[in-house]
Amino acid sequence: MGPEEFDRNVELALADAQLRRNFAFAMGSFIARRQAVFSDAAQTERLRGQGQALKRRVLSRLPELLEELEANCTRNGIQVHWAETPAVANRLVLDIIERHAATRVVKGKSMVSEEMHLNAFLEKHGVEVVETDLGEFIIQLNGETPSHIIVPAIHKNKQQIARIFHEKVPGAPYTEEVEELNAIARATLRRKFAEAGVGISGVNFAVAETGTLCLVENEGNGRMCTTLPPVHIAVMGLEKVVEKLADLPPLLRLLTGSATGQFITTYVNLISSPRRACARPCSACAAAPASTTARSTPGSAATPTASSTRGRSARSSTPRFSDWTRPAPSPRPRASAAPARRSAPSRSPSPGCCGACATRRCHRRPRAPCPATAAAAAERSGWPGQGGGISTPTRGSTAC
Amino acid sequence: MTETARDRILARLRSAPREEAPRPPEPAIGTAPELSGRIDQLTTRLEAMRAVVRRTTAALWLEALIALLRERGWSTLLYAPETPLGAAIENAWAQDGDGLPALVAYAEPIESFKERLFTVEAAITSTAGAVADTGALILRPDGREPRLMSLVPPVHVAVLQAQSIFATLEDAMRAGGWAADMPTNMVLVSGPSKTADIELTLAFGVHGPKELIVLIVE
Amino acid sequence: MRRPRGRQRTAFPRKDQNPLKPNPVYFFGTCLIESFFPRAGEAAIRLIEREGVPVRFPAGQSCCGQPAYNSGYPDDARAVARQQLRAFPDDEAPIVVPSGSCAGMMKHHYPGLFAGEPDQALAERFAGRVVEWSEFMAARLGVELEDRGAPLKVTWHSSCHAMREMNVIAHSKGLIRQLSRVELVELARERECCGFGGTFAVKHPAISGALVTDKVDDIRATGAERVIAGDCGCLLNITGAIAHRGLPIRGQHLAEFIWERTHGS
Numbered sequence: 084m085g086p087e088e089f090d091r092n093v094e095l096a097l098a099d100a101q102l103r104r105n106f107a108f109a110m111g112s113f114i115a116r117r118q119a120v121f122s123d124a125a126q127t128e129r130l131r132g133q134g135q136a137l138k139r140r141v142l143s144r145l146p147e148l149l150e151e152l153e154a155n156c157t158r159n160g161i162q163v164h165w166a167e168t169p170a171v172a173n174r175l176v177l178d179i180i181e182r183h184a185a186t187r188v189v190k191g192k193s194m195v196s197e198e199m200h201l202n203a204f205l206e207k208h209g210v211e212v213v214e215t216d217l218g219e220f221i222i223q224l225n226g227e228t229p230s231h232i233i234v235p236a237i238h239k240n241k242q243q244i245a246r247i248f249h250e251k252v253p254g255a256p257y258t259e260e261v262e263e264l265n266a267i268a269r270a271t272l273r274r275k276f277a278e279a280g281v282g283i284s285g286v287n288f289a290v291a292e293t294g295t296l297c298l299v300e301n302e303g304n305g306r307m308c309t310t311l312p313p314v315h316i317a318v319m320g321l322e323k324v325v326e327k328l329a330d331l332p333p334l335l336r337l338l339t340g341s342a343t344g345q346f347i348t349t350y351v352n353l354i355s356s357p358r359r360a361c362a363r364p365c366s367a368c369a370a371a372p373a374s375t376t377a378r379s380t381p382g383s384a385a386t387p388t389a390s391s392t393r394g395r396s397a398r399s400s401t402p403r404f405s406d407w408t409r410p411a412p413s414p415r416p417r418a419s420a421a422p423a424r425r426s427a428p429s430r431s432p433s434p435g436c437c438g439a440c441a442t443r444r445c446h447r448r449p450r451a452p453c454p455a456t457a458a459a460a461a462e463r464s465g466w467p468g469q470g471g472g473i474s475t476p477t478r479g480s481t482a483c
Numbered sequence: 484m485t486e487t488a489r490d491r492i493l494a495r496l497r498s499a500p501r502e503e504a505p506r507p508p509e510p511a512i513g514t515a516p517e518l519s520g521r522i523d524q525l526t527t528r529l530e531a532m533r534a535v536v537r538r539t540t541a542a543l544w545l546e547a548l549i550a551l552l553r554e555r556g557w558s559t560l561l562y563a564p565e566t567p568l569g570a571a572i573e574n575a576w577a578q579d580g581d582g583l584p585a586l587v588a589y590a591e592p593i594e595s596f597k598e599r600l601f602t603v604e605a606a607i608t609s610t611a612g613a614v615a616d617t618g619a620l621i622l623r624p625d626g627r628e629p630r631l632m633s634l635v636p637p638v639h640v641a642v643l644q645a646q647s648i649f650a651t652l653e654d655a656m657r658a659g660g661w662a663a664d665m666p667t668n669m670v671l672v673s674g675p676s677k678t679a680d681i682e683l684t685l686a687f688g689v690h691g692p693k694e695l696i697v698l699i700v701e
Numbered sequence: 702m703r704r705p706r707g708r709q710r711t712a713f714p715r716k717d718q719n720p721l722k723p724n725p726v727y728f729f730g731t732c733l734i735e736s737f738f739p740r741a742g743e744a745a746i747r748l749i750e751r752e753g754v755p756v757r758f759p760a761g762q763s764c765c766g767q768p769a770y771n772s773g774y775p776d777d778a779r780a781v782a783r784q785q786l787r788a789f790p791d792d793e794a795p796i797v798v799p800s801g802s803c804a805g806m807m808k809h810h811y812p813g814l815f816a817g818e819p820d821q822a823l824a825e826r827f828a829g830r831v832v833e834w835s836e837f838m839a840a841r842l843g844v845e846l847e848d849r850g851a852p853l854k855v856t857w858h859s860s861c862h863a864m865r866e867m868n869v870i871a872h873s874k875g876l877i878r879q880l881s882r883v884e885l886v887e888l889a890r891e892r893e894c895c896g897f898g899g900t901f902a903v904k905h906p907a908i909s910g911a912l913v914t915d916k917v918d919d920i921r922a923t924g925a926e927r928v929i930a931g932d933c934g935c936l937l938n939i940t941g942a943i944a945h946r947g948l949p950i951r952g953q954h955l956a957e958f959i960w961e962r963t964h965g966s
Contacts, residue, residue, distance in 0.1 A: 090907070097911050105682070107915070112683050114892055129510075136507035143504035146496040153489075165489040217689055218680035234680055241682050261684040269689055277597055293665045303676040303691025306634050310668075311593075321492070328662040329509070332652040336617070343679075346528065347617035350691070351671035359626070359667055 116344025155294030159356035169199040185280025192216040193285030215304035282308035286319035515650035521615040528618020532674030560584040561606035563628035605638035612647035639692040725755040733933035741954030761788035799834040801863025839872040848880040856925035860932035886923040897938035
């Protein structure tokens with residue numbers, strides 16, 4: 084964009100009273116919320132000092148920390164790629180998508196990917212990319228780019244959004260009710276999540292010490308994008324690396340407090356590896372790929388991707404219900420002797436199932452069909468009942 | 484050996500001017516409030532984020548759950564049969580499941596379970612603890628209790644043991660030795676899924692659960 | 702009359718005998734006061750001297766270097782800044798600056814600007830002595846103001862640098878609140894920039910103009926007869942917009958306002 088075009092855009096935006104009202108309202112709200120979270124000035128200054136020192140520390144050891152991050156990600160089963168330019172990063176992402184024969188991608192909000200113009204690039208190569216953050220979804224429908232890093236559609240009011248949904252989402256009625264607009268987005272995007280072969284996300288912090296990718300969000304679309312599709316590509320600038328896991332609490336506090344005036348976002352994802360396959364995999368399990376994670380830095384940097392689940396065996400340290408797991412139920416007269424209603428799947432393995440392919444449990448009492456059988460069944464049934472057939476990845480791994 | 488992008492990037496970073504910066508000292512550990520204070524703080528914060536909190540005891544939690552289920556009248560409840568929580572639920576339903584939602588066991592690979600998963604009305608999971616000062620549940624999903632359980636159904640009921648409520652995230656990390664042992668996926672959850680992307684109007688359940696109900700078991 | 706809390710009045714029986722007061726202080730005049738608001742500078746100096754503190758005005762001083770620095774010309778900025786380092790004697794006396802913006806540049810950016818330079822140590826010492834005028838008056842001198850003016854409604858504009866970089870707004874407003882017959886009405890959108898932003902106003906006049914229009918609307922909504930500020934850049938911008946719209950609101954630097962209210966002539 085040249086200076087003249089910039090000036091023209093400025094004139095247009097300044098003359099748009101609606102736009103200016105929308106922004107003034109939004110910014111005023113953000114300032115007030117932020118002040119409420121950082122009400123203790125001395126504590127806030129301490130926190131900022133801590134954040135600054137942590138970031139300075141990262142800069143003093145940037146190449147070493149990136150190597151440590153790569154080593155730990157790799158150990159966790161995450162593949163790491165490096166890209167020096169946005170063009171290379173885009174190419175790497177496309178290669179991963181093509182390697183997995185995916186044509187549909189769901190994407191969480193990622194500013195790096197905006198700067199890379201990743202969507203345009205993928206679309207040019209025949210990949211359907213769906214932005215799943217509500218604000219990003221709105222502006223993508225309208226062929227726009229985000230106007231704000233946190234609230235991408237902040238320049239739109241609900242009447243404008245109502246029109247966009249009505250015109251661009253097949254079957255969507257015209258409604259200015261925010262709840263209903265959200266419901267339209269939810270229904271539309273749920274279908275996209277289930278169909279996608281690849282999920283793309285950004286990264287807020289990448290912990291060198293543990294090889295953990297941290298992602299904050301309020302909607303849950305980030306969780307969807309990084310969980311539902313069989314492949315996850317995470318794109319990050321190299322400045323997102325932090326040294327220790329213990330550095331996250333103050334940085335998270337500063338980030339969410341400053342960005343949205345929240346003590347914490349609804350979801351803080353800590354992703355350290357692809358889903359793990361069985362501890363003692365059968366041949367079907369071994370062949371199933373887990374997720375893929377990519378990292379990239381715009382301008383100059385990197386793209387890790389991940390796959391397969393070699394490495395640490397599955398473990399769990401979830402506190403147990405220990406001694407109170409089976410408290411005596413309160414004595415109530417039994418209505419009948421009928422067994423409890425339950426719709427759990429059949430415990431007998433499907434024909435042709437290896438019997439050891441699904442969860443860890445299935446080694447003992449196989450009650451889940453193997454992925455191939457399951458995919459076939461899913462294709463027959465369709466989801467979520469709105470006509471579209473499901474394109475279940477046939478090589479998806481199980482969730483052990 | 485050919486030079487890779489990685490080599491070039493790292494070489495550039497190594498040759499760039501750098502300033503020494505020591506690791507900042509760990510902030511002093513404050514005294515954690517008593518358990519009751521932590522429960523109160525967690526409750527206040529979670530409720531501020533529109534989660535529903537119910538406090539119960541080890542002896543009465545199942546009754547509290549059943550009361551909740553009867554109140555809400557969901558027709559299906561997703562649970563994880565391999566967890567102690569799941570076992571307790573199965574046991575209770577086996578004794579008397581009358582008037583309670585039909586149990587749906589998450590016992591299949593996701594590829595074959597997607598359809599069912601997207602149609603259940605509520606899910607119940609255990610938690611790995613909570614953080615009082617920001618107000619957040621710590622979920623440590625695994626193969627037995629997969630992460631989609633707390634994400635896809637419109638209602639998420641989370642059962643939390645009061646003893647596992649930490650004062651701060653720092654405390655939770657230290658006490659749990661997280662740095663030495665990160666699982667595949669962990670997620671902090673502080674309320675129902677929400678967005679304010681349309682005119683900053685808060686709306687719930689845009690992608691994840693519309694409702695988060697926390698049973699704190701003391 | 703309100704007084705700063707925690708002040709031990711008995712310890713300061715007479716203004717001119719207080720051994721804790723600095724003696725002397727240096728005054729940095731700033732370009733905008735020099736060119737557009739000389740009375741603000743005079744008032745700032747008189748108010749310090751009235752407290753029994755001699756003020757020295759080093760003749761070789763000019764600009765703090767912020768315009769070049771913010772425009773991405775660190776070498777040029779350093780050349781201008783070095784002139785200030787040389788102009789002020791290298792001693793312990795405070796350097797009082799009647800602007801949050803210039804004070805912020807000298808206090809927070811000089812050390813970085815001279816990092817690795819022969820003048821680094823000098824720049825760090827200099828930066829350590831810089832104090833914004835209202836903070837100096839309120840916190841260091843603990844002035845007590847006696848209002849001799851007629852009842853007046855005013856509003857206060859916080860400059861971005863005074864608020865976010867120097868963190869002195871409480872001191873500035875505290876001085877106004879000492880004036881018994883002055884009613885201070887806060888702006889609804891105090892934390893918003895007035896649109897001046899140094900060279901921003903020159904580079905992006907349309908955006909700057911929109912910002913100051915909003916700011917003047919906010920000022921007008923308070924019903925105040927005067928808008929007081931601690932930074933002449935903002936004042937230049939705001940009073941210009943007020944004049945352009947022909948509104949009956951006067952803009953004034955805090956020092957000039959306080960001198961006018963308390964001098965009594």
